[in-house]
Amino acid sequence: MTQSENDRIAASYRRFADEEARGHSPLYETLARAVAADPEVLALLATLPPAKRQPNLLLVAVRHIAGVSAGWSSFRNAIGAQWESVQAIILDHSTQTNEPARCATLLPILAQLPQPLALIEVGASAGLCLLPDHYAYDYGGQALGPANRTAEIPVFSCQVDDATPVPETLPWVAWRAGLDLNPLDVTDAEQTAWLETLVWPEQEQRLASLQAAIRVARAARPRIVRGDLRKDLTSLAAEAPRGMTLVVFHTAVLACVPEQTDRDDFAASVTSLCDFWIANESPSVFPSIAQKAGHGGLPGRFLLSVNGNPVAWANPHGAAINWIADSQSPIKPVSYRNVGPAQIYP
Known part of the structure; x- marks a missing residue:
């Protein structure tokens, strides 16, 4: 010492x-x-x-x-x-904070992509963020949710600025899977208790939303594969069906990879596996991406990026988003390797 x-x-x-x-x-x-x-x-x-x-x-x-x-x-x-x-x-244990409200900051990106989507989340924990199409959202002037919405599902409120392309419809997720070193099982009482303990003490509404999302996940049962993002992502990505836009995403995960060289190697390789790579991380995780965002970041915010390009500053728990990309320009894919011409939006 x-x-x-x-x-x-x-x-x-x-x-x-x-x-x-x-x-x-x-x-x-x-x-x-x-x-x-x-x-x-x-x-x-x-x-x-x-x-x-x-x-x-x-x-x-x-x-x-x-x-x-x-x-x-x-x-x-x-x-x-x-x-x-x-x-x-x-x-x-690890923190594995599975904050489903982060879906509110991912949704403005997911809704812009060519549909249908195949989602892979690395560091998926219990898989709650793999279910963005199962929750309801309130963006102030715009609310949306599933057609079969019930009172049981959580409603995530998110403050947005004028530049944010607030989605009008939920994304069409046709296939989904998660990857985690230690997947958590929402049907296991002890593991669920750990997830609930991860919610900060004063945040009662956040706890209630988590508990509602856990009930949704128990019904939907998203598939979570045990594995390391540095070694096992390639084989999981190969399982994604053709004819869908393959999206690999993660939130507050790469900070757990201690070596910057390993993070940078992941960033260099992930884009060869998918059409869109969405990173929602502290700006210190990928300094080269943060440099592109300039010096206008908000303290305590995550930097949301697509294929290595900054898109927005996002509250770590999904409560707010400040858009910095040109909302009039489409988010560019690496390639449409999984999308047939019929699915590509003009």
Whole structure:
């Protein structure tokens, strides 16, 4: 353990407090700042593999063991008294925050693409984001949902700016599959409880929407394949039926691939497997894409890109989108390798 390791960990917790928790979870903002100022907790975190030191994972692991903390004192006491249990949860789990509301920021892209779609999500967790055509949406002046909509399905609200091409209809998803190192099963009570614990404490509406989406997924049962995005995506992409627009997408996943060279290799190879590659990640994940977006980004936002070209700044939980691409120009595919001429829109 070195001081520089402590400094790096502390900086990541302060950044989480400033850019992610602020305005969304007062409790998590307070706890993250306190962790960043506590040398003993930082020393414990430094004993973990780098990918396991992330703020969200520590916060949810303590909550999973000890419940929602009343504040820093009870949180710190739980770490001191139950570190071995907390450590075991951290090492055995990943955040896998399966936020279905992110579909609201993906929809303006998916609705523009040649239909029907074949979707592959890498880092799919329980597959909730593989079901964008099963949910309802409220974009302020525009609402849409399935024709057979019931009160049981979640309605995701998303603030949009004037430039955002708000969809008028849901996309036609004719085939879908997910890829994940550790798929979660929505029919398993323990795994579902972990998903629910990942929702930040004050966000009751977000929890209710997640629970509704889980009910939808239990009925729809999207297929999730166990595998590594760096090794197993090619074989899964080969299963997609011909005559459909093949879309590979991911949200807050590539940050879990620690080496920038591995991320860049993925970006270079994924476009040979699909017609459209949609990335919804922190701008730091793909610096070359972020550079194209210029310096007008919004703090705490993900950068939404298509085939390596910036399209929008998106709220990490799907609550807002600011469009930066030319909404009058079609989103260009890599190639229409899966789409027959009849499906290509003019």
